[in-house]
Amino acid sequence: MKLEKEENTIMVITQATMDDVEGILSLLKANHISYISEEDKPDGFVTTNFTEAQLEALVMKERGVTIAKEDGKVLSFAMAASWDFWEEWPFFASMIEKLPEFSFEGQVLTRENSYQYGPVCVDKSVRGTGVFEQVFYASLASMRERYPIMATFVNQINQRSYAAHTKKVPLSTLGTFQFNQNNYYLMACSTALT
Secondary structure (H helix, E strand, O other): OEEEEEOOEEEEEEEOOHHHHHHHHHHHHHOEOOOOOHHHHHHOOEOOOOOHHHHHHHHHOOOOEEEEEEOOEEEEEEEEEOHHHHOOOHHHHHHHHHHHHOEEOOEEOOOOOEEEEEEEEEOHHHOOOOHHHHHHHHHHHHHOOOOOEEEEEEEOOOHHHHHHHHHHOOOEEEEEEEEOOEEEEEEEEEHHHO
């Protein structure tokens, strides 16, 4: 998928390959809550860290990283994977335990009928240009054959992310949960949206 950005430049929306890992890690670090300043936090942040090996598994085994890049530079990513992939992180293990407490369109969430979307990140230089929506829908389409439901979470203090996922794309808020004294929204949508 191609998105015309400006004259003479084309943003490409595609599934990541191993050649993109360095660019993904760079964008992740630039927007991770551990590295950004307090004044930048209202603009959104990422809370999940990845090792190079974890990211390689996400790209190669899960086929779960959708990116936007221009002139070879990764400007956005959306990650998506099975619950089996995520369960090694304590946060996601807790989320997996809570899945049966939530329903989407009459279906109780399970490891089999849903997958975890996120983190998602958009470089400051292209925020507000439609890149987020393009990457979101391309990520959703990449998982449609495997799962009927996409599930995710947003930290309640990350209002930019919450607004993007409820106003720019149609995620439903199913409820809230807590982990390590942080409060989160649990959100979902159908993969048939694409």
